[in-house]
Amino acid sequence: MLTLSQEMIRIPSVYTHEAEIADFVYGRLSDWGFEPRKVPVPDHGPCIVAEHGDPASPSVVLNGHMDTVEVMSGWKHDPFGAEVEDGMLYGLGALDMKCGLAALMMTFRTLAGSDALRGRRVVFQAVPGEEDLGIGTRTLIREGVFRNAEAVIIGEGFGGLHVVTNARRGGSYYDFHVLGQSAHGATPHMGKNAAVDASRLVCALEQMNLSESEGLFSDALEPLKETQTVLSIHGGGISLSVPDRCVVNIVRCTIPGGRIDILPELEALVSRLSLECEVDIEFKDEPGDFYKPYLTDAEEPLVRSAVDSLTEVTGTKPTLACGVSEADDNIVAEETGLPVICMGPGETGDMARHHRPEEAITISQLPAALEAYLSTVRRLCEA
Numbered sequence: 001m002l003t004l005s006q007e008m009i010r011i012p013s014v015y016t017h018e019a020e021i022a023d024f025v026y027g028r029l030s031d032w033g034f035e036p037r038k039v040p041v042p043d044h045g046p047c048i049v050a051e052h053g054d055p056a057s058p059s060v061v062l063n064g065h066m067d068t069v070e071v072m073s074g075w076k077h078d079p080f081g082a083e084v085e086d087g088m089l090y091g092l093g094a095l096d097m098k099c100g101l102a103a104l105m106m107t108f109r110t111l112a113g114s115d116a117l118r119g120r121r122v123v124f125q126a127v128p129g130e131e132d133l134g135i136g137t138r139t140l141i142r143e144g145v146f147r148n149a150e151a152v153i154i155g156e157g158f159g160g161l162h163v164v165t166n167a168r169r170g171g172s173y174y175d176f177h178v179l180g181q182s183a184h185g186a187t188p189h190m191g192k193n194a195a196v197d198a199s200r201l202v203c204a205l206e207q208m209n210l211s212e213s214e215g216l217f218s219d220a221l222e223p224l225k226e227t228q229t230v231l232s233i234h235g236g237g238i239s240l241s242v243p244d245r246c247v248v249n250i251v252r253c254t255i256p257g258g259r260i261d262i263l264p265e266l267e268a269l270v271s272r273l274s275l276e277c278e279v280d281i282e283f284k285d286e287p288g289d290f291y292k293p294y295l296t297d298a299e300e301p302l303v304r305s306a307v308d309s310l311t312e313v314t315g316t317k318p319t320l321a322c323g324v325s326e327a328d329d330n331i332v333a334e335e336t337g338l339p340v341i342c343m344g345p346g347e348t349g350d351m352a353r354h355h356r357p358e359e360a361i362t363i364s365q366l367p368a369a370l371e372a373y374l375s376t377v378r379r380l381c382e383a
């Protein structure tokens, strides 16, 4: 497990550059006697898919992503060195998520060689572009690779082996288009300043009441809330003119069970402000601009199997958590309607260095993750 994780960390696979690691995963699965296939993804390395069992039987999907974010500043270890120091494995993707991917590969191999599946099928998917709007997983959904699936395990451990992520917030991206009236900058009273009204809007947005979920916890194990973030403001130019346009780009991270259609409350906010300018609100609906929150019921066999398995492996009952940032499980839940969870090796608190320098993982989690996956699938197949 450790060697396999190290081999993959040593292959740089910043998103859109996944071809080499895809070849590696393909080669290793072939060496193990499987017949993996490549599913092309535009502008990325391919997805690698391997299946075991009767194609007509219901399947359990094991999904992990091969890509990482870019190398950021602040690394002291070599981000592609995969060095082990004091029980920690350092490298870009150690948490996110090459160790999880290694554990899923080993799970697939072990299950295929056992009788644990009881007539079920297991499908292993290594995807590119998770950090790029989930394009790999979207491709596999479109290609029908989730057909006949009954449960999906994504091997990314937000919170490590003490957490099962069975829910995730959504994201609604929208723009305020503030339309004023230009005038000479020396006579501002002659115009309507879009930048000024946009600023009033931004301040009002910060004061909005956002809802809190009853009974759900974030993967940092804090009470789960909606959040709203101003991502950018663009308006005005360099000439001595009153800006007549300003665009404010915002994301609202929505919660399971909460309201998703937030347009009425935004319209009400705009009208309360009685701005001088016109304001148009534009919700975006391209892939990557809208994610629906999801919740896989705690009583689903998938969730119960995961909880019982982690309890057995770690000795502690894991917490059910809602991921705060959109990820591939949003896409799976929304597009396929299948029960889905994220679980796997990971860290909590300050050590949860996803997308941060000095990303590292406690190596003792690697065999534990494999045990937990095996036990989860076995229980699921017995259910």
Ligand SMILES: [Zn+2]
Residues within 6 Å of the ligand: 065, 096, 097, 130, 156
């Ligand atoms: Zn990830």
